[in-house]
Amino acid sequence: MTDQPLLAFDHVSMCYHDDSGETEVLSDFSLRLMPGEFVALLGPSGCGKSTALSLAAGLLRPDSGRVTLRGQEILRPPQHCGYMLQRDHLFPWLTVRQNAALGLRVRQKRLSARQKAHIEELLAACNLTEFADAYPAQLSGGMRQRAALVRTLSVEPDFVLLDEPFSALDAQTRLRLSDEVRQQLRGCATLLVTHDVSEAISMADRVVVLTRRPARICAEHAIDLPGLPLERRRDPRFREEFDRIWKELDVHEQ
Amino acid sequence: MSNREENRLESPAQARYRRLRRRRERWIQLSRCGILLAFLLLWEGLARFGVIDAFLLSSPTRMAQTLVELTRSGEIWPHLWTTLSETLLGFALGAGLGILLAIALWWSPLLTRILDPYLVVLNALPKIALGPVLIVWIGAGMPAIIAMSLLISGIVMLVTVLNGFLAVEMEKRTLLRAFGASKLQEFTMVVFPGALVSTVSALKLCVGMTWVGVIVGEFLVSRAGLGYLIVYGGQVFQLDLVMAGTAVLCLLAALMYLGVAHLEKRLLARRG
Numbered sequence A: 001m002t003d004q005p006l007l008a009f010d011h012v013s014m015c016y017h018d019d020s021g022e023t024e025v026l027s028d029f030s031l032r033l034m035p036g037e038f039v040a041l042l043g044p045s046g047c048g049k050s051t052a053l054s055l056a057a058g059l060l061r062p063d064s065g066r067v068t069l070r071g072q073e074i075l076r077p078p079q080h081c082g083y084m085l086q087r088d089h090l091f092p093w094l095t096v097r098q099n100a101a102l103g104l105r106v107r108q109k110r111l112s113a114r115q116k117a118h119i120e121e122l123l124a125a126c127n128l129t130e131f132a133d134a135y136p137a138q139l140s141g142g143m144r145q146r147a148a149l150v151r152t153l154s155v156e157p158d159f160v161l162l163d164e165p166f167s168a169l170d171a172q173t174r175l176r177l178s179d180e181v182r183q184q185l186r187g188c189a190t191l192l193v194t195h196d197v198s199e200a201i202s203m204a205d206r207v208v209v210l211t212r213r214p215a216r217i218c219a220e221h222a223i224d225l226p227g228l229p230l231e232r233r234r235d236p237r238f239r240e241e242f243d244r245i246w247k248e249l250d251v252h253e254q
Numbered sequence B: 001m002s003n004r005e006e007n008r009l010e011s012p013a014q015a016r017y018r019r020l021r022r023r024r025e026r027w028i029q030l031s032r033c034g035i036l037l038a039f040l041l042l043w044e045g046l047a048r049f050g051v052i053d054a055f056l057l058s059s060p061t062r063m064a065q066t067l068v069e070l071t072r073s074g075e076i077w078p079h080l081w082t083t084l085s086e087t088l089l090g091f092a093l094g095a096g097l098g099i100l101l102a103i104a105l106w107w108s109p110l111l112t113r114i115l116d117p118y119l120v121v122l123n124a125l126p127k128i129a130l131g132p133v134l135i136v137w138i139g140a141g142m143p144a145i146i147a148m149s150l151l152i153s154g155i156v157m158l159v160t161v162l163n164g165f166l167a168v169e170m171e172k173r174t175l176l177r178a179f180g181a182s183k184l185q186e187f188t189m190v191v192f193p194g195a196l197v198s199t200v201s202a203l204k205l206c207v208g209m210t211w212v213g214v215i216v217g218e219f220l221v222s223r224a225g226l227g228y229l230i231v232y233g234g235q236v237f238q239l240d241l242v243m244a245g246t247a248v249l250c251l252l253a254a255l256m257y258l259g260v261a262h263l264e265k266r267l268l269a270r271r272g
Helices: A049-056 A096-100 A102-107 A113-125 A141-153 A171-184 A197-203 A229-234 A236-253 B002-006 B012-048 B060-073 B076-107 B109-124 B127-138 B142-166 B170-178 B183-194 B196-221 B226-235 B239-268
Strands: A007-018 A021-033 A038-042 A064-069 A081-084 A159-163 A189-194 A206-210 A217-222
Touching: A007 A049, A021 A038, A021 A049, A021 A064, A021 A217, A038 A197, A049 A159, A049 A189, A081 A141, A081 B170, A096 A102, A096 A113, A096 A141, A102 A141, A102 B183, A113 A141, A141 A171, A171 A197, A171 A229, A189 A197, A197 A229, A197 A236, A206 A236, A217 A236, A229 A236, B012 B060, B060 B076, B060 B239, B076 B109, B076 B142, B076 B183, B076 B196, B076 B226, B076 B239, B109 B142, B127 B142, B127 B196, B142 B196, B170 B183, B183 B196, B196 B226, B196 B239, B226 B239
Parallel strands: A038 A189, A038 A206, A081 A159, A159 A189
Antiparallel strands: A007 A021, A007 A064, A206 A217
């Protein structure tokens, strides 16, 4: 681990302010995301996980500490960042293809032939070619989230931020989609935020367990399971990892 | 998808559904016409048999006669043109300024907060009360009438459109910002298209409000126009003229509303 991290949080603290007072959401939070690594941030709801993603996306600035991308402090939304939220947020007035190109269209009026071809490839990889000219209202929940995935990947991101991207889906779609997303993100540095222990273990190379608010890192687990999420869930060691992390969460819940 | 293809071979149940559907539609159209017809017949009958005084309440035939006379003498056209141009101008200005101000207020939440009480009062105030002020300031003429309709329609437009802008989901905007969008892009790519439905329904509201403004303005100051015709008819006890003017107004307002409804259909047609 001597090489430079892609994304780094260095002793980051963050507070929200409103009329009822100050709420500390992140406290002395440090984390490194290496190139190609998939890290899951696991913690109870409302503990400040999403704030960490907003910081990485350049939407917020920390009160103290630094968030850096390849050593450079993030001051505004970085060029090649993919952000996927709980709900797909596809624009209902755009077709699937137009939605997919949204991130590129923010930066340029016309797409290059290469970018267009790339989008078509991604649509094909997500089984959406047939629905490229359909409007989001015509798609099922899983298909919509896959279209959101294409939108995330079309900017050719250096790193991807996933904010509980499966929590709004039904159980079966969730499993299938986590497999698909993991496959599409192979080799792409990813930060996943979730409160679902099995989702974290089935997808990530490393699981970082957070405490209640203000979020602090209480443990880290390297997950050494082979294959995609569905395979991993069938692995006998999956259960062991699950119990280990579950206990840890329990300790900090009390 | 496959469902629609299978439906090409229509099942008897589907055919029956469609037949009932068509019959229902016909019945609705028929009833609509029937109500108007019954109303006119009843009115005419009551006037003929002397149950109501045709001098005070006019009758459909007298109204029609007046209309024919007005058309034949050509007297109606200047009035019609005056009112129509005032309304179109008032509508364009009211809708345009309303939308522009809504954009400005969306841009600056601070400005919105500061101006909020003024908007509330202006929205609640019966704008007709400002009629005398407008006449003194602008003079008794077409500009005062347009100012009146602008006041009435513009504020409704501003408030409705602004609420539409503010109702666009925050997370959609966050998503766009994460892609590096500027505030202008945020507006053109998500806020404006996201609020298009409410903007168009605000336009429909605006049509009605503009007519109110123009007719009230004409009541107060004008020497021409349908509103003038109606007030004049009332003053000289020519109720046939009042009714004829009202009928023309009904027709014009309905046509303009249909125009906006058509625009709505075209603007929103491409959405799934």
